[in-house]
Structures are given as structure tokens and as C-alpha cells.
Amino acid sequence: MFDFLKKKLKESVNSLKNIFKTSLSSEESLEGKKPAKEIEPISEPEKEAMQEVKEEVNEEIKEEKKEEAVKEEEQKHVAEEVKELQKEVEKTEKVIEKAVEEEDFVAAKKLKELAAKAKEALKGLGAETKKEEAVEEKKEEPTPEKPKEEKKGFFGKLFGKHGKKEVSLSSEDQAIASQGVATESLRSLKGKKIEEAKPAEKKPEEKKGLFAGLFEKTLNEEEFEKFFANLEISLLESNLAYEVTQLLKKRLKAELVGKKIPRGKGEEILFKTIEDTFRGILFEKHPDEILKVINENKAKGVPTKFLFLGVNGVGKTTTLAKMCQWLKDKGYSAVISASDTFRAASIEQLEKHASRLGVDVIKHKYGGDPAAVAFDAIEHAKSKKIDVVLIDSAGRQHTSANLMDELKKLKRVAKPDFSIFVADAMTGNDAVEQAREFGEQIGFDFSILGKTDVDQKGGAILSVSYVSGKPIAFLGTGQEYKDIEPFDREKLLKRIF
Ligand SMILES: Nc1nc2c(ncn2[C@@H]2O[C@H](COP(=O)(O)OP(=O)(O)O)[C@@H](O)[C@H]2O)c(=O)[nH]1
Ligand SMILES: [Mg+2]
Structure with a gap:
């Protein structure tokens, strides 16, 4: 009996998602990815791995008898750049955290700019975007071990010690990268063959907080009005009385406008508010x-x-x-x-x-x-x-x-x-x-x-x-x-x- 209404509510959820999407990412949707708080920070093993990559990359260059001196020179700088990268991670994190605290849109804008940079750099790494296929093997190279579960996180995949593989990043990683990790230093790694991740020890406590809040979004009044105008039509088409739509508008406004909405939570808040409102207007006679x-x-x-x-x-x-x-x-x-x-x-x-x-x-x-x-x-x-x-x-x-x-x-x-x-x-x-x-x-x-x-x-x-x-x-x-x-x-x- 609610097929029509359900369809309409789903459509409105998608329109809410789109609002988030356009604010958070320039071209690639970050939709459906894990909230920022679940993203791993750089663990100690990962840091070591980053160090190791220097030697290994240099080795590789020698082994393959690189003819171009310029490239060889670049390769020698990887170690320094890795260190630089670490610093920049911290720096970027602070900048964005501060921006988020102050005003979400500032943060969002920043993310957008950095995302563009990151994507450019990642392109040079031959990054894949498929989330599940985190590591893609190169045909001409020996079949390495299967990637393990723990090999999550941007750095885990970018720098590791076993298996010679082209780096392939999941969308989640790209999301992290797009938050500012990929900078000029990262750009300099373009074209390099980077080792696959060393399985990083899981340190759950480190996972929390590093990028917490980065995926938050705050709807302003104008965005809400635009979103609700479509939802209202859907509700009226579903035969909801005007009074009910106005009640819903009031409630949704209170829940959505000016509130920090973590990524992926918009849908939940929307449905919960609508459900609660419906619950409040339905009176039973037992x-x-x-x-x-x-x-x-x-x-x-x-x-x-x-x-x-x-x-x-x-x-x-x-x-x-x-x-x-x-x-x-x-x-x-x-x-x-x-x-x-x-x-x-x-x-x-x-x-x-x-x-x-x-x-x-x-x-x-x-x-x-x-x-x-x-x-x-x-x-x-x-x-x-x-x-x-x-x-x-x-x-x-x-x-x-x-x-x-x-x-x-x-x-x-x-x-x-x-x-x-x-x-x-x-x-x-x-x-x-x-x-x-x-x-x-x-x-x-x-x-x-x-x-x-x-x-x-x-x-x-x-x-x-x-x-x-x-x-x-x-x-x-x-x-x-x-x-x-x-x-x-x-x-x-x-x-x-
Ligand atoms: N499908 C369906 N038809 C119903 C239902 N209740 C009533 N009807 C039909 O609605 C028509 C009008 O019903 P009726 O009781 O004569 O309406 P009244 O003029 O208000 O007394 C009849 O054909 C009923 O069979 C219902 O719950 N489901
Ligand atoms: Mg009758």
C-alpha cells in the first residue's frame, strides 16, 4: 500500500546524497565509503615500509639498468619525499580539522581542491578505483601472494614490502588521498613502480580520530529548501496532506539545517525523522x-x-x-x-x-x-x-x-x-x-x-x-x-x- 511513497522517499534520499556528493567531491563520488573515522592512520609498520620502499625502488632502478639519468636521480629522492609526505599528512590533517571546526564548507572546498591534486597524482601511479580490487597484478610479473585483509589504508597499499605490484587504490584510499595526503610530494612519485603493501599490524586505537569529521557536511537553508521542494512534491503526490508535509518540513529542517551530518548519515537522519513524524501523527484506536x-x-x-x-x-x-x-x-x-x-x-x-x-x-x-x-x-x-x-x-x-x-x-x-x-x-x-x-x-x-x-x-x-x-x-x-x-x-x- 506504500509502494509509491516508498519509491518517492528513495528518490528523495538520492537527491540528499547528491547534495553531499557535489559538495564533497569534484568528480568522483565518495558515496558509500566508510566514514572518515574508520580510516587508518599511518602505523609504525607502514612507516617502516615507507622507508624500505626507498631502497627497493632504488634497487629496482639499478636492476633494470635505467638509462635515463634523470629518472635515476628522481628515484634517489624517494626516501626524502616519503619523509616529506609524512610531514604533509600531519600538516594537512591539521589544516582540514581546523577548517571543519570553523566551517564545513571551507573544509569541503579544501577537500575538493586537494582531491583534484590527489587524483592527478594518483593517475600517474596507475591507480585503480575499484574498491574491492585493491591490488591488480601485472601480467609480466611473477604471481605474488594474495593480498591480505589487513592491507587496508592508503599507505598500507602504497608502500609495502612483498610482491611486486603496480599500486592500485581503492576508492576509499582515493578518498583519503583526496583529503590532502596527495600533494606535490606524492606527485613526484608519478610513474614509479611502487611495492604492494606490507600487511600492517592493526592498531584500532590509531584508526580513530585522525580524519574524524572530514566527511561531515552541513546543509544550509538554501540547500535544504531546494532539497525539500522536491521531497514535498513527492509527498503530495503520495497523497500526504499539506499539513503533514509542513510538519515534516519543520522537523527535517530542525534535524538537517546547520547540523554537522557525518557522511552516510544523511539518509539515516532523513528516514528516522520521517518515520518519527509519521509515528507522531498516527493515532490508534485499539x-x-x-x-x-x-x-x-x-x-x-x-x-x-x-x-x-x-x-x-x-x-x-x-x-x-x-x-x-x-x-x-x-x-x-x-x-x-x-x-x-x-x-x-x-x-x-x-x-x-x-x-x-x-x-x-x-x-x-x-x-x-x-x-x-x-x-x-x-x-x-x-x-x-x-x-x-x-x-x-x-x-x-x-x-x-x-x-x-x-x-x-x-x-x-x-x-x-x-x-x-x-x-x-x-x-x-x-x-x-x-x-x-x-x-x-x-x-x-x-x-x-x-x-x-x-x-x-x-x-x-x-x-x-x-x-x-x-x-x-x-x-x-x-x-x-x-x-x-x-x-x-x-x-x-x-x-x-
Ligand atoms: N477493494 C476493496 N473494496 C472495498 C472495500 N470496502 C468497500 N469496498 C467496495 O467499495 C464499493 C462501495 O462500497 P459501499 O459499502 O457500497 O459504499 P457506501 O456507499 O459508502 O456504503 C463496493 O463495491 C465495495 O465492495 C475494501 O476495503 N477494499
Ligand atoms: Mg451504503
């Missing part, structure tokens, strides 16, 4: 509360009266019949009041239901006074000790003053224990408008939303109780008597989230 009243009345020897209200064709009569079955299953006796004296064949329709359900119908002529029919049905119930009176009513447009007056009279005379507003979930915002109108003019105790089995959008269910301020007791889920289920908020939310 069936036990209804049964309690019936039992209390029964103890007093009086019938419990249910009045079914709603516009034409929403499913009042069908819902009344379903409720009759539900109550009968619980052991209560019932009588039906054919108080829709307006619609052609309405009395016959009720008689059919009644005979199938094995209950009596109290009826008058067509065009008769609905309140008088209800009066008779109640008297009948009293004299026959029947537990429940189910009062049907005529549905015309909710805007019809005549109908509303007639219903007011019916309610005055019948004095129902429960006035039930029946709506067709499929009609979306119309259902919400009807709930508002019936609520204001007649007043009701709870709603039953029918045809939820054929409603793809779900917005009416989410909006009716909020707009009317009255709980939902049941959902109609089909055309059979059994197709009615107590409204369960959490179950419903699980279908969306």
Missing part, C-alpha cells in the same frame, strides 16, 4: 477500547450504538457488514439500522448482508427519516437484548448542507457510542478533506480507512488521523467480511521503512 464499552453497556442492559458516516461509495455499508462479522466473531449479537433511505437499492444491499450475517435489519421506506429508522432499531435492540446496533447512513457529497443537517439529526436522535468516519484510502486528499469536514460538522470518534488493498500511495492513511485529530481503528483490506484489520501503527510503519 479495538479493546471498543469492546470495553460494549461490555460496560451490556452490563447495564443497553445496546452499544455505532453510526457509520462518510460520503457516497467510500465503503460505509461494506465496512458496517465487516464490523458486524467482527463483533459476531467476538460473541456479540447485532441489529442493523437501514438509515440510508436515500440511495437506490441501499436497503436491499443491507438485507443481503444481514441475511448472510444472520442478523436483523430494521428498515423504513425509501425517502423516510433516517433518524426514525435508527430510533426503531435501538428500541428493537433494547427489547431483544441485542448487544450492538449498527447504523448505516446515506452518503452524499460532504459539501451538501442537507446531508449534513440530516446526519446531525440522526446523530442527535441515535446518540451513538461510536460515530465512525469511513473513508476510501484511494481518494487520497479527498479523504482528508472529508475527514476535516465531517469532523467539524458532525464530529466522529474514530476512522476506518477502507480500500487500503487497492491504494498504492498510502498518504490518506498517514494524513486522516493527523488532520482530524481522531484515531484510526481499522483498515479495510478487501471486499470480504474478513477483510478488516485493527489499525496497527508499528506494523504500518514497517511497511514503509
